[in-house]
Amino acid sequence: MSRRMFGRRQVVALGAAAALGLTLAACNPDNPSADGDGTDETSAAEGGGDKGTITLGYIPSWTDGLSTAYLLEAKLEEAGYTVEHQELTEAGVLYTALAQGDVDIYPSAWPEVTHASYMEEYGDQIEDLATYYDNAKLTFAVPEYSEITSIAELPDHVDELGGRIVGIEPGAGLTEVTQESVIPTYGLDEAGFTLATSSTQAMLAELESAVSAEEEIVVTLWRPFWANATYPVRDLEDPEGALGEAEGLHFLATDGFAEEFPEVAEWIGGIHLDDEQYGALESSVVNDNPDDPAAGVAAWLEQHDDVVGSVEG
Template sequence: MTLRRNRRTTTLALTLAAGLTLAACGDDTGDTDSGSGGEADAGGASGTITLGFIPSWTDGLSTAYLLEDQLEKQGYDVEMTELTEAALLYTGLAEGDVDMYPSAWPEVTHASYMDEYGDQIEDLGTYYDNAKLTFAVPSYTEIDSIADLEGNADMFDGRIVGIEPGAGLTAATQDSVMPGYNLEGDYELVTSSTAAMLTELESAIDSQEDIVVTLWTPFWANSAFDVKTLEDPEGALGEAEGLHFLGTEGFAEEFPEAAELIAGIQLDDEAYGSLEDMVVNEYEEGEEAEAIDAWIEANPEAFDTLIVDEG
């Protein structure tokens, strides 16, 4: 198959870090422009809500554009902020530079960030309850378990192809999987980006070569590529967890209509899978609004608080 999406990530690491530094040095007087609050729009909800997400993590990409559609229909202004690392998102939430993270993994994968910043973050609800970190290989590769990687490093040129260095999946691989399955020394975890990992996976499958990559569910790549998930008998990648909407502290008080809508979003496998596929694969970059319109038309009862028509 050919990857249809080549999303460009706007790197805001330096600007966000600078903003956080200024916020830490500033005083508490006067108005702020943290992306929250605004003048009321007559006849609807009011304020500007900033959604922070990592474009290559397509769970957050898909739900960010769904929320943009729904919140704008309520009357909010929505700003989309693209970041490159989970740490920046959690820092931004804690400091109020980002109002919402639309697809967080706070129970297991991002638990360390919640330990650090959780007191300044508001959990707005769980929209999906069966997310899981995984390892995968092409379906033709003759191993079925992460345990089978031991002693077979030559099959994979001693490489495990991962994603972003700051991802929770990367930390779990380094801290739990590799020592737990005696892979240290024989394998190198290669990190760069989700897009780079998928490019390597596609190339290997096209050439019928063996490769092992870090993946997760739900993720469209599991069905788009001819891969199989490796068993994890040691449970090194953790248990299934929920995907949450997280807000900066005080979000529900400041944006009550938004909080009520968000709390009602719960997606099953079919609804979530179709949402991600519609945004990531069926429409091109820049056509996200059309993708969401098409998804809502096909799924008008996807969740209780869904706003189908404007006005």
């Protein structure tokens, strides 16, 4: 049965979101190229719609996905494809949409460790196109002025930290690893800690407030992520390895994508960013152009266009 049947461009993931009690965000309102029905008038006007439409799904507060989504958009539209964005709020909904074909590409997935449970559930409906970055890792972090150096020391500082580990979205892989591995491994629940989950933005707001007041705080973070350079934080040691090993960031696609778009799959398979290249990309998008990710990517491509090349065919 064709992936394109039954109106796959309608946001079927809404049904999955309702079933999971989660929310699917609308198409990116900051993308001026997208009109109300999700079509890309600018690209179509430039003759960009004749090679087909590719939908990118990501969680915008996880800025690795935001940055790489706009990077893919820039090069795909240059090659004559129409690109749509679906901004989602939870990893579970994103993997469901990817597996069902409502999203074509998840442009920055963590399938090896962080999202391993989603891959166990949906892996046979997903294609792994490439690993574009190979040194991603989950962390616990504290401000640089803190005397805490290891997760193992946290029980000795429960009162200073108010018994709180400040986390991100409830459905995030980092949240799952924290709840199921880090907390029991280090006895943090027995010591009196709870994990406070809400959103990445809320976590960063608490971090910024604590740093401004030079107060103690411990947050769940990850690398690569722009916040590590923006805020004066350092990773805590994880002597038991409860957060897992370093892993790769992948471009994942819905099953059948490479057959439908072989030139795109081949091009994506050749993308690999090192620390400097990735750091410059995310900084340009998040820090230099916070209100215009496309402009951030354009600025980065002026210096790194040869790194990603172009879609052939």
